[in-house]
Amino acid sequence: MRRDGYPSDPELIFLTDGASKGVTHLLNILIRNENDGVLCPIPQYPLYSATIQLVGGTLVPYYLSEEAGWGLDVKEMRSQVLEARKKGITVRGLVFINPGNPTGQCLSEANLRELIQFCYEEHIVLLADEVYQQNIYQDERPFISAKKVLMDMGPPYSNNVELASFHTVSKGYWGECGQRGAYFELTNMHPKTVDELYKVASIALSPNVPGQIFVGLMVNPPKPGDISYPKFAEESKAILDSLRRRAHMMTDGFNSCRNVTCNFTEGAMYSFPKIKLPAAAIAAAKRAGKAPDVFYCLKLLEATGISTVPGSGFGQKEGTFHVRTTILPSEDDIPEVMRMFKTFNEDFMAQYEGPQSRL
Numbered sequence: 001m002r003r004d005g006y007p008s009d010p011e012l013i014f015l016t017d018g019a020s021k022g023v024t025h026l027l028n029i030l031i032r033n034e035n036d037g038v039l040c041p042i043p044q045y046p047l048y049s050a051t052i053q054l055v056g057g058t059l060v061p062y063y064l065s066e067e068a069g070w071g072l073d074v075k076e077m078r079s080q081v082l083e084a085r086k087k088g089i090t091v092r093g094l095v096f097i098n099p100g101n102p103t104g105q106c107l108s109e110a111n112l113r114e115l116i117q118f119c120y121e122e123h124i125v126l127l128a129d130e131v132y133q134q135n136i137y138q139d140e141r142p143f144i145s146a147k148k149v150l151m152d153m154g155p156p157y158s159n160n161v162e163l164a165s166f167h168t169v170s171k172g173y174w175g176e177c178g179q180r181g182a183y184f185e186l187t188n189m190h191p192k193t194v195d196e197l198y199k200v201a202s203i204a205l206s207p208n209v210p211g212q213i214f215v216g217l218m219v220n221p222p223k224p225g226d227i228s229y230p231k232f233a234e235e236s237k238a239i240l241d242s243l244r245r246r247a248h249m250m251t252d253g254f255n256s257c258r259n260v261t262c263n264f265t266e267g268a269m270y271s272f273p274k275i276k277l278p279a280a281a282i283a284a285a286k287r288a289g290k291a292p293d294v295f296y297c298l299k300l301l302e303a304t305g306i307s308t309v310p311g312s313g314f315g316q317k318e319g320t321f322h323v324r325t326t327i328l329p330s331e332d333d334i335p336e337v338m339r340m341f342k343t344f345n346e347d348f349m350a351q352y353e354g355p356q357s358r359l
Helices: 019-030 047-054 074-086 109-122 146-153 191-202 209-219 229-255 279-287 292-304 334-358
Strands: 013-016 036-042 058-063 090-097 125-129 163-168 182-187 323-326
Touching: 013 019, 013 191, 013 209, 019 036, 019 047, 019 090, 019 125, 019 163, 019 182, 019 191, 036 047, 036 074, 047 058, 058 074, 074 090, 074 109, 090 109, 109 125, 109 146, 125 146, 146 163, 146 182, 182 191, 182 209, 229 334, 279 292, 279 334, 292 323, 292 334
Parallel strands: 036 058, 036 090, 090 125, 125 163
Antiparallel strands: 013 182, 163 182
């Protein structure tokens, strides 16, 4: 309620062992069989594709536009829904990640309004992955929750669109992944649906007490006047300010490299640069039995010790290649990390482009 200015019902908030467990609960109750589909962004955090498959559903992809800063395109979503329906698939849910993982974009209020209107028109449940809501590194698009936008829109949207919102202690300035503390909040869900979710949640008889304590600290941090507030404010601001500087350093570093382009990391914790791989490198990867971006990431690891994740692990448009890396190395270490990456990339491109290509 402090965040959005609208009432919040504790009976509609479920504490979970990490946001991943909450996502699994929602997808499990949403998907009945392989004829049920869930719209997911591509690139996407693999939790969604894996869980949809695990519970027996079908992933319906919608592609983010790299040229538009990894923006959403509702026309693309409508097209994918129509294609799915032609195959006999009922699209029952739509996942969005804001700020994005692995892409790092922040959605505008206009984007969120479009999503909500789309879900209203198509009778689709909206799953809002908002775990990076405090990791914002620019001022043009501050985080706005899907719930706030939904309530601001008023009827018929505010009392009809079904929404599940996720948050966790694993991100923000805490980064407490190992504590497994998170929650999801339900909005406009049918009471019987809530009852079924409660039954499923009740299977786990032993609550994760430390995780719940951490969630309590996250949603109710020290306030002005508390003895610990000055230290809390100083440390949390220092962490977020440093991450903002690191986001700029990583983006600038990647964009200074040959055949590499990278959108700015507006939020979350990742850079997702596109690598234009030479034909000879793609052929070498094929001979090695590797996807081209996997081949590149392994060569990078062997040469520098820098561990990245190939874009194929998240999904990407055909013929494009990416790597995902975090912006989490210490601020002092990032210049050396980027120097090592640039040196490796230059040598890699020189090896596989050859003298003819360079001419």
